Amino acid sequence: MPNRLDDFQSYREKMNARILEIDHLGIKRFFNLDTKAYEEAALDTKTKELLGLVASMVLRCNDCIDYHIQTCVDAGWKDEELYDAFNVALVVGGSIVIPHMRHAVESLDLYRKKVS
Amino acid sequence: MPNRLDDFQSYREKMNARILEIDHLGIKRFFNLDTKAYEEAALDTKTKELLGLVASMVLRCNDCIDYHIQTCVDAGWKDEELYDAFNVALVVGGSIVIPHMRHAVESLDLYRKKVS
Amino acid sequence: MPNRLDDFQSYREKMNARILEIDHLGIKRFFNLDTKAYEEAALDTKTKELLGLVASMVLRCNDCIDYHIQTCVDAGWKDEELYDAFNVALVVGGSIVIPHMRHAVESLDLYRKKVS
Amino acid sequence: MPNRLDDFQSYREKMNARILEIDHLGIKRFFNLDTKAYEEAALDTKTKELLGLVASMVLRCNDCIDYHIQTCVDAGWKDEELYDAFNVALVVGGSIVIPHMRHAVESLDLYRKKVS
């Protein structure tokens, strides 16, 4: 049974494919830079995915949160560690982050159920 | 010879002391929560300081950047690792982050000179 | 017949309960501080709820707007006064606030119908 | 068959009419200023609509994007030109803009289909 994470994932893939069809060199390179930013370098991928998650929370972007919640789980972060990162985002970004924290907690629960 | 990090630090301490004088319970508790958010818990302090730095960069706050640059260096992050975190902030936040990245790189150089 | 304010309220309560289950002390304290910030102190609750509403509008958070619209109505603000506060938010935040003003006006109408 | 652009347009018109009913002079004048800002003056409407679109993308407002996508198409901008403007928004605003770029590309496709 599909949940909202699956719907997001399908939409994301469909539209990213559509964007690549556009064939704008700058946009393609940006998407490539974005992917590479989370690859192992001086920092490992696991740490960088957590940075991406917290940045997404303080900037209050639910789609970005859903994406990074999944990559953070895949990278091996445990729930307690993710909650501790949520707390940093909440303190930095304030109560305006709370609706996105509700979303993040629900996304985490949905993704754990899916991958378990 | 004082540099701009020292000036920031003096001003920060003076005004934080002034704020505590105000004696507003909610404000005091917020400052306390802010301090505690970076203490070792499920995540270690070192990781959380890096989260704080990237959040400060994407939210484009130079004072917050200066504070977290110093705590990140104190927590043991190496320059190459911090540059890799700057890159995540730059990709997430875009070219509007560049002026703050110039500031962050200069602050890092100033602080390394000071503590070396 | 449930409307979107009821749906929001149910989701908000369900997820806030889930967040408290997480049992992260910092997060719990933040939620507590958030509640206390609107309690009567030097300023009365009525004034502080209006501050929360305008802050939510200029930061463009529909869930926060829905929450504060309801608390503002409960605190006794009249429609004309709320419209005047919307105008402050619109002038400070610009036309990018207009979609959130449409949302706020609809939420206010929905909530008045519910509580009348 | 209605699509999401039509739904947005109906909701926008219904709520704008409701807002004008409110009869707050400041709000009415703001709506008027907003309309006039895109009328031909030192810059032509076509250029100003593109400015409005890029501003909406970097500020990450999907409703504003949908509105300006339509006015940009009506003003005569071609797809390749709009993609090039999307790229400017993406570089300035960073990867946090990507979900809104997916939305913008889909809205553009939907609107081209409608007006063709």
Add this chain to the structure above:
Amino acid sequence: MPNRLDDFQSYREKMNARILEIDHLGIKRFFNLDTKAYEEAALDTKTKELLGLVASMVLRCNDCIDYHIQTCVDAGWKDEELYDAFNVALVVGGSIVIPHMRHAVESLDLYRKKVS
């Protein structure tokens, strides 16, 4: 002896005069709307100035904070009430607001000294 509030005020007046020289009707009308937004209407000026101050704090604009601190004091708000409003801004906007709170507290002290 001039302080930074006086410098800000001189610069603000000089540049606002320069902007009015530009003679752009839309800009003039916007400045006029901005002034009128804080005039007595359904809400009184005192309340609206406090709304303007909190909006300026959560949007993190020091010049706007300095302007509204002065108008709030002139409107009759007491220090304890302003601190309570700062607390709302802090909780809504998070620790990223702290540098602006330091600025606001200093501006308030400077202005009280000037007008006493």
Add this chain to the structure above:
Amino acid sequence: MPNRLDDFQSYREKMNARILEIDHLGIKRFFNLDTKAYEEAALDTKTKELLGLVASMVLRCNDCIDYHIQTCVDAGWKDEELYDAFNVALVVGGSIVIPHMRHAVESLDLYRKKVS
């Protein structure tokens, strides 16, 4: 006699050189993408510089404004056209943009004096 635009330009060049020394491939590529985003493609450079200016104003970044004011003048935009673009930024972004508009108008005057 140097003015603040010259100081900004020197600092910008010094720190950009320092950043390139860092030799982080992702950062270098981002800077390259940023440069290329304003080069002639489907849109001409002149149009794209104006997009960059308005994006910088609504995101409220004075350094970015100073940079794009200069490139807009160099690209051939006249004062009246730039004022009309300022108006779009003001209406979209609201009164919180006003301090940055004062800055932009002053930067434009300084740069015209320099290049005349």
